[in-house]
Amino acid sequence: DTAVSQTPKYLVTQMGNDKSIKCEQNLGHDTMYWYKQDSKKFLKIMFSYNNKELIINETVPNRFSPKSPDKAHLNLHINSLELGDSAVYFCASSQVGQKQYFGPGTRLTVT
Amino acid sequence: DQQVKQNSPSLSVQEGRISILNCDYTNSMFDYFLWYKKYPAEGPTFLISISSIKDKNEDGRFTVFLNKSAKHLSLHIVPSQPGDSAVYFCAAKPQTGNQFYFGTGTSLTVIP
Numbered sequence: 001d002t003a004v005s006q007t008p009k010y011l012v013t014q015m016g017n018d019k020s021i022k023c024e025q026n027l028g029h030d031t032m033y034w035y036k037q038d039s040k041k042f043l044k045i046m047f048s049y050n051n052k053e054l055i056i057n058e059t060v061p062n063r064f065s066p067k068s069p070d071k072a073h074l075n076l077h078i079n080s081l082e083l084g085d086s087a088v089y090f091c092a093s094s095q096v097g098q099k100q101y102f103g104p105g106t107r108l109t110v111t
Numbered sequence: 112d113q114q115v116k117q118n119s120p121s122l123s124v125q126e127g128r129i130s131i132l133n134c135d136y137t138n139s140m141f142d143y144f145l146w147y148k149k150y151p152a153e154g155p156t157f158l159i160s161i162s163s164i165k166d167k168n169e170d171g172r173f174t175v176f177l178n179k180s181a182k183h184l185s186l187h188i189v190p191s192q193p194g195d196s197a198v199y200f201c202a203a204k205p206q207t208g209n210q211f212y213f214g215t216g217t218s219l220t221v222i223p
Contacts, residue, residue, distance in 0.1 A: 031209060035213075041198075041216050042113070042213070043155075043215075043216075044213070045210060045211065048210070050209065090154050090155070097143070099157040099160060101157070102154030102155045102156065104153055105152070105153070
């Protein structure tokens, strides 16, 4: 059983398009996160949700919007994709303040 | 502003020897530190952690050392095995809040 799953694993799209990445966790955790790993391999937090409330937003452009239909899901919507959005996006979950469990990542390529 | 730094992007070690991975941080409010291991095309997986009330934590072949005065932590792997070849990320969290700060990773290669 996969603890944290993401779909799709690879996403290739053109500039200007709108896309979504889905994330689900079956660990019963109350906090979920989205990270971006850029070309410099730096893992930077984008969002986290705790009990369906956004508690961190790290100056991410408002083209990115997290959507959490329930505690087990945190989806990432990206509008008007730009070349600079190309990166690997990781979803993660944890109990508050505890170690995180990561999904396998989604490699987004914007052409 | 990178608050967690791993200054060595790569490290090569012979099988059976010790691997030492280093991490420095700048924020004195960090009180919980973790190491994650990442294989290609996979997400990071938790390896070992330490809280600021300790200076050492050991789990099998893995030991993490924390030097609060130097704002430095290190991960020791003894003995190193080829399966340890991966990218290792250091992460830290302050006392308040739920945000983890990650370093840029060190790619470890264990040579058989």
